[in-house]
Amino acid sequence: QLQVQESGPGLVKPSEPLSLTCTVSGDSITSGSKYWGWIRQPPGKGLEWIGNMYYSGATYYNPSIKSRVTMSADTSKNQISLKLISVTAADTAVYYCARSPTSKYYFDYWGRGILVIVSS
Amino acid sequence: EIVLTQSPGTLSLSPGERATLSCRASQSLSSSYYLAWYQHKPGQAPRLLIYGASDRAAGIPDRFSGSGSGTDFTLTIDRLEPDDFAVYFCQQYGDSPLTFGGGTKVEI
Numbered sequence: 001q002l003q004v005q006e007s008g009p010g011l012v013k014p015s016e017p018l019s020l021t022c023t024v025s026g027d028s029i030t031s032g033s034k035y036w037g038w039i040r041q042p043p044g045k046g047l048e049w050i051g052n053m054y055y056s057g058a059t060y061y062n063p064s065i066k067s068r069v070t071m072s073a074d075t076s077k078n079q080i081s082l083k084l085i086s087v088t089a090a091d092t093a094v095y096y097c098a099r100s101p102t103s104k105y106y107f108d109y110w111g112r113g114i115l116v117i118v119s120s
Numbered sequence: 121e122i123v124l125t126q127s128p129g130t131l132s133l134s135p136g137e138r139a140t141l142s143c144r145a146s147q148s149l150s151s152s153y154y155l156a157w158y159q160h161k162p163g164q165a166p167r168l169l170i171y172g173a174s175d176r177a178a179g180i181p182d183r184f185s186g187s188g189s190g191t192d193f194t195l196t197i198d199r200l201e202p203d204d205f206a207v208y209f210c211q212q213y214g215d216s217p218l219t220f221g222g223g224t225k226v227e228i
Contacts (some may be wrong), residue, residue, distance in 0.1 A: 004165070006204075039220075046209075046211065047220035049220070098166075104171075104213055105218050106213050107166075107211075108177060108178075
C-alpha cells in the first residue's frame with residue numbers, strides 16, 4: 001500500500017525559505033508514469049495547487065506561485081521536496097503531497113498534510 | 121483560471137439518505153470530463169473517489185457515483201453510511217492551473 005508522508009518545520013519566519021519533504025513508501029517515485037504534486041490549504045480557505053513534477057525533473061507550477069517555488073526529487077531516498085522562498089503570513093497553510101497516477105493531474109494518494117505557520 | 125463552485129456548502133442528512141453534491145465550473149473544461157471528487161475527513165489524507173467525472177477509483181463502493189460534463193458535475197452518494205459524513209471537494213485537471221472547489225460538508 002502506497003504511503004505518502006510530509007515532513008518539515010512547522011514554523012517558518014517571514015522572508016525565510018519554507019522547505020518540506022515528501023517521503024514515499026510502498027512504491028518507487030520512478031515507477032511508471034507517476035507524477036508528484038504539492039497542494040496547500042490556508043486556514044479557512046480552499047485548496048490551492050502548487051505544482052507537479054516527474055521524477056526526472058520536469059516541473060509544472062501554478063503561475064500564481066511559480067516565481068517562488070522549486071520542486072525536486074531525490075530518487076535514492078524516494079522523496080519529493082518543495083521549497084518556497086520569500087514566505088509571508090499568506091503562505092501559512094496545511095501542505096499536502098500527493099501522487100498523480102498519470103499525466104492527467106488528479107491525485108490518487110495523498111499524505112495527511114503538515115501545518116506550516118509563517119510567523120516571527 | 122477556472123473557478124469551481126460547490127453547492128450546497130453544508131448538507132444535513134441522515135444515514136440511509138441520498139446526498140447530491142454539485143460542482144459548477146466558471147467555464148467549460150477544455151477536457152470535458154477531467155473532473156475528480158475527493159472525500160476528506162479531519163486529520164486524514166484526502167481520498168480519491170471519482171476521476172474522469174464518473175470513473176470510480178479503486179476500492180470505492182458503487183454507492184458513490186459521479187456524472188456531468190462541461191461545466192456542471194454531480195457527486196451522488198446513495199444510502200449514506202455513518203462513515204460517509206465528511207467534506208467532499210471537486211478538482212478540475214483539464215486546464216492549468218489545476219483548481220479545487222471550496223468543498224461541501226455532509227453532516228448528520
